[in-house]
Amino acid sequence: MMMMIMMKGLYSRSSVVFMFVLVFLMWVHVDLAEGGDTNGLDYISWEDLQVDEQRLALKYNNGVGVIIVDQNGKGHSKTVQGAVDLVPVNNRQRVKIFIYPGIYREKVLVPVNKPYISFVGKRNATASAIITWNSKSSDKGPHGRPLGTYDSATVAVDSNFFCATEVTFENSVVATPGGKGMQGVALRVNSPKAMFYRVRIKGTQDTLLDNMGNHYFLKCRIQGKVDFICGGAKSLYEKCRLQSVAENYGAIAAHHRNKPTDDSGFSFVGCTIRGTGNVYLGRAWGDYSRIIYSNCNMDGIIIPAAWSEWNHPNRKKTAVFGEYQCTGRGADRRHRVPWSKSLSYAEARPFMEKSFIDGDQWLRL
Known part of the structure; x- marks a missing residue:
């Protein structure tokens, strides 16, 4: 009788452990499906440029693998830079930053220690999510010296395996013919590997510094x-x-x-x-x-x-x-x-x- 009770208890505990493992694996599957663990596979795919917008609207994403930018305060961040700051340093998962329509007046840096980031805007609405600033090379920087072309960038991408789609990068400085110090970069790319699909890059002089x-x-x-x-x-x-x-x-x-x-x-x-x-x-x-x-x-x-x-x-x-x-x-x-x-x-x-x-x-x- 005692042996039967022990066996029954062992069976019960085994069932609990089995169920726990099953739930854990299901959670991991959902997490990877949305976030995309690289598992050493360093590449950019179409999936990295896609976000299930219906799922986001229905709030089913639970913040897994997708960071939402909404200047009206309905996302994880009101700014694009704020979303980048939420990405863990030296991350090994694809993190998609979904940018709701709006004009985001800010300078953005995607640093070298935050790879596998995607900027994704609303599908078929490239002009609706605009990241814009108005620095030019002759502007004074924090140390009182001119910024130079390099640091005039509205958005600077230094991270590896970066990709973006349905977003506009803009520098609103209007260069005048013969003017000096009018270089104004909308997008600077230092990424070892990066892809841009259906994006707009707007400026006048040195718009895209493909560095x-x-x-x-x-x-x-x-x-x-x-x-x-x-x-x-x-x-x-x-x-x-x-x-x-x-x-x-x-x-x-x-x-x-x-x-x-x-x-x-x-x-x-x-x-x-x-x-x-x-x-x-x-x-x-x-x-x-x-x-x-x-x-x-x-x-x-x-x-x-x-x-x-x-x-x-x-x-x-x-x-x-x-x-x-x-x-x-x-x-x-x-x-x-x-x-x-x-x-x-x-x-x-x-x-x-x-x-x-x-x-x-x-x-x-």
Whole structure:
């Protein structure tokens, strides 16, 4: 009899333990489904750019893996920076920051010690969540010295495996022709690997400081006047709209590359170029600047010469500026500078695929 009682008690306790383990595993499954433990798989996927908005609206998310930004106080934070601050240092899970529609007037830093962060706005409403500020390079910083272009950024991303969708990054400074210290960065990207899908990046001079790392911009709209895509990163821009708002003269891209061994460059594939003014396709910021346009449609705003060595004649021999099968009035190469290149398919192909940015290693799209 005693043995039967002991066995019954043991069975009862085992059942409780089993049920506890089962519930725990179910909780972990829900947590990972929403938050996404990386488990050593360092890549960006479509899932990282998605939030179940209906679930958020019904308040079923319980704050698991998603931080809600709502300037009306109905989320976890009223500011985007406040949401970033809530992410644990050296986190190993994907954390999605869902930004409700609104104009968020703030500067935001996503630091290097907070990887795997997603900025997600309302689906099909890229213009509704706007992060904006108005710093320019000549403004005085906290130590009384000019900020410089680097620190003028409205949003600065230093963290690895960052991604964003349906959000607008803006610097509202309006650069005047010939003005000094008017550089105003909307988005600065120092992330080793980052992806931007259906985002808007608005400014006038040095709008996007694509500074360093491997980056993928897909179906984005980037707007500016002078060098509005600049930096030394290795980036693929696919099916983006490059919008010039120049009154007179301007330039789309200025790539910084000082040595032929630097593994960097800007590649534009299937993009459209629209807007106003007369603009260069690119300017050589560094002796070995590298910019390629493939299968792009160019409006008539492109200056016929298209490319500038930035008053450094020696760069005509070393800069890599090329075009492959572009269309539109601005794609006429009859008056291009002779040191730019009309590429063959074999020459253009390495710049046209995600392998250009080693995307097969960190993109799962």
